[in-house]
Amino acid sequence: MMRAVATAALAALSLAAPAKATDQQSFEQVQRGRYLTTMGDCVACHTAPGGKPFAGGLTIATPFGNLLSPNITPDAATGIGAFSDDQFVNAVQNGIGSRGQRLYPALPYPYYHKMNRTDVLAIRAYLNTLDPVSNAVEPNQLPFPFNIRMSLLFWNLINFDRTPLTDDPDQSPQWNRGRYIVEGPAHCGACHTPKTWLGGDDNSQALKGAVLQGWFAPDITPDARKGIGGWSEDELVAYLKTGVIARSSASGPMAEVVVNSTSKLADADLRAVAIYLKGLKPGTSQSSRPPSADDPHMLAGKAIYKDSCAACHREEGDGIANLFPRLKGSSLVQSDDPTTLIRMVLEGSRAAATDARPTGAAMPSFAWRFSDGQVADLVTYIRNGWGNSASSVSASAVKDVRGGNGPDPVKAGQVR
Amino acid sequence: MSNYALTRRYFLGSTTLTFLFGGVTAAGARTISGQPPWTAFTANPPTPELGNGLLFFIPSEFNTVDAIVARLIPADELGPGAREAGCATFIDRQLAGSFGTFQRFYMQPPFANGTPQQGPQSANIPHVIYRTGLAALDAYCRATYAGKAFIALEAAQQDAVLQAMEKGQAKFEGAVPAQQFFAMLLQNTREGFFADPLYGGNRDMIGWKLVGFPGTRYDYRDHVSKHNQPYPLPPVSIFGRPDWQVKG
Structure with a gap:
């Protein structure tokens, strides 16, 4: 009443x-x-x-x-x-x-x-x-x-930049719509833009990848090696829509974003986002000097990869389309910051499961099997195998990511 | 009549209890929808008990077992044997764990004489079989070979003792028959020779190399169609292989 x-x-x-x-x-x-x-x-x-x-x-x-x-x-x-x-x-x-x-x-x-x-x-x-x-x-x-x-x-x-966003008449309506989504409601930079010491966005590095809450959100500018330079517009749209494409699977916080948000957006809006991101100016990517193939760390990493990873991600890092992500040419793998890569090896991972790709393939945790040094060698190999190129990873970086989770098997006396 | 006769009050009480506990169980059950659950760092790895020193045997017992396994699987032209594989260490670790007391077996009396198909029907747990068996073996050797212990015998004499045990010809003092002791020794030696190295035996994957077992590999798609060709990859244990370590 x-x-x-x-x-x-x-x-x-x-x-x-x-x-x-x-x-x-x-x-x-x-x-x-x-x-x-x-x-x-x-x-x-x-x-x-x-x-x-x-x-x-x-x-x-x-x-x-x-x-x-x-x-x-x-x-x-x-x-x-x-x-x-x-x-x-x-x-x-x-x-x-x-x-x-x-x-x-x-x-x-x-x-x-x-x-x-x-x-x-x-x-x-x-x-x-x-x-x-x-x-x-x-x-x-x-x-x-x-x-x-x-x-x-x-x-x-x-x-706090209070400049309002006005449409750029030199760009297509799609580009303008994409910019509105990326810089406005979707707030992509909240994760993908590096922060200043004050915790604000470093806009000179907008969308070039950043570490947030123990994950590295990769570069989403069109950098050929570590960004989305090699991705087609269609691939970007499919990734945001389904979470899983041949070259990559959304996992970690991005899996949640895809499941809760981007998979439910209109295709036209996803296309607009792809057009805007592909049109960004890529950063000047410093190509690091890769360790030589007969470097002892690379050899150890290769042996570990062959025995523990190759069954799914395949000998040449090709993965299996829409199931196991491709490591060869992967932008996340070649990112300057290996935090996410190390984290996935240690704790495992779960891909996004959407209506279009309902599998949600999972990767097991390897924290119990590899020592910090072995994870470092493995990740260094993946970052530099099959034409990939990125900096080497140290055991202390792995130790930082491992934190208190899972003992180092060498220190636990399990490996002689 | 007895106190347990079914009365109205007893029936109602027990029914209420059943409902109570039934309800609790139902609430504790998990409903899984969509995809199966996944959590970070989930793994159920084996817990190796390596460490240093002996966990069950005293040194003289260990030396005797070490001498026995060296005769059961001797080093020969095919490669190293059970001694080199660390089978005595494996047996020591197993006896210190749940195997030593037959924790997984039903061990309550009565202990009737069963058929061989019914498996072990004895009250003897491995702790007793080894400790008593080794003492009896020592007494048997000293009585038979002029005061010499098993480890002091020639290889041929050791083989003769083991054969006598296997056939039940050697009479052992105490509760453990020689045949029972030998059967367990032989089985544990084989296990130690082929178990994953993390359990203390099969050192350097000696056993796997001998028979060409590839270890914990799990993808053979590239080799399925290659008939009559040897498998090229080296064995790998649960905790890896030597190539996983940085050389130099």
Whole structure:
């Protein structure tokens, strides 16, 4: 009964309100918002493991300390139900909270600032249709002095580029759409752009690959060796749509992005992203001097590869199309930073499973079988075998990635 | 009547209990949908017990076992034997583990005399078989060969002792018959010769090289069609092979 009264009151209000550009409750607006919410993969950060979607509570580890993602369901007390549209836009696009407090840029508002207001309000319209979940979250878990939000005033001065995104008339509408997606809602650079010492994007190195939370997000500029220079537009579209193509499988955090976000986007938008990324200026790739083939580390790595990897990834690193990723010519393999490669050997990996590629092939963990030195030799071999070229990897780099996970079998006395 | 007669109260009580525990089990079960679960660092590797020194034998026992395995699989023109493969070390490690007490076997009485098809029916666990058997072997050798221990005998004499044990002609003191002891020695020596090196035997994959077993390789697609050609790759153990280490 109360609900009926409330609905009637709302209906009366909206009838009485002056006509707006868009009706926040129209089906089209909500659907548009749902699509943009998927594109922004909001659910990824705003959902705790095992928690209700969008109810917040996920711990986000930053170099400065931990933050918890807030509840963005329309609960009036603990969510964003009491926000006005302006408060919502101000939070998402300017990093200013409903009480005027500065928000931490774990919310990638510098990206969302590039979005147009209509799109941001569409997201609001969709979030308003969710079931309100009562889940109070205190986002700020940072230690002193980072817990002082005023420090973000200084941060914003340096890192927050407020230049609006305007279409480049010299480029195709597709290119402009791709740039809008990449630099706006999809916030690709949040992972793929290296950070400055302040944790802001180093825009001189935009999308050239960065380490975040123990993963290396590879270069996605058209660098021929370690970027997407060798990828065709079709391959990029298929990768984002299905997660698994002959040359690569999305895994780690990218698998989540593909499953939750890009696989659900329109083909035209994925094509636009591919056109924009292929049109970026590649960095000047310094080709490293590869170790010679008869280097003792390369020989040990080759023996390990032959006995432990070649069954799936094949003798010549060709992999098996759409099942086991190709290592020959792989941009991730040849990245300057081997963190992700080492991590996959140690802990194993699981490819994205999408409707188009439902297998979700998994790679087993080898942490128990290889010592730090053996992983280093193996990875060095993979990075320099079959025409690949990248820097050698040291045992201490493997030790850092291994951390406390799984004993080094040599030290555990298992290998004589 | 007995206390366990089925009464209405007992029936209701036990039914409630069944429901309670049944409910708990159902809640603990996992429902898997979509793809099978996967977690990082998942592995179930074997736990080798190498280490230094002896874990079960005393040195004189170890030396006797070492001499026995050297006669069971001697080094010859085909290559090194069980002594070189470290079979005595393998047996020592196995006796120190769950095998030593037959942890995986049902070991409650009665112990009837079974048929050979029914497997071992004795109350003797490997600890007892080895400890008692070795003591009896020592006594038997000293009585038969003028006070000489097994390790002091000539190879031909050692072979004669082992053959007498195998045929049951040698009479051993104590609870462990010579035949039972010999059967276990022979089986454990073979196991030590061909088990993965991580268990202490098959050192340098000697046993695998002898018979051409490739070890823990698992992809033979390139070789399936190559009939009557030797397999070219060296054996590899669970923890690798010497080429995995950096040389020089």
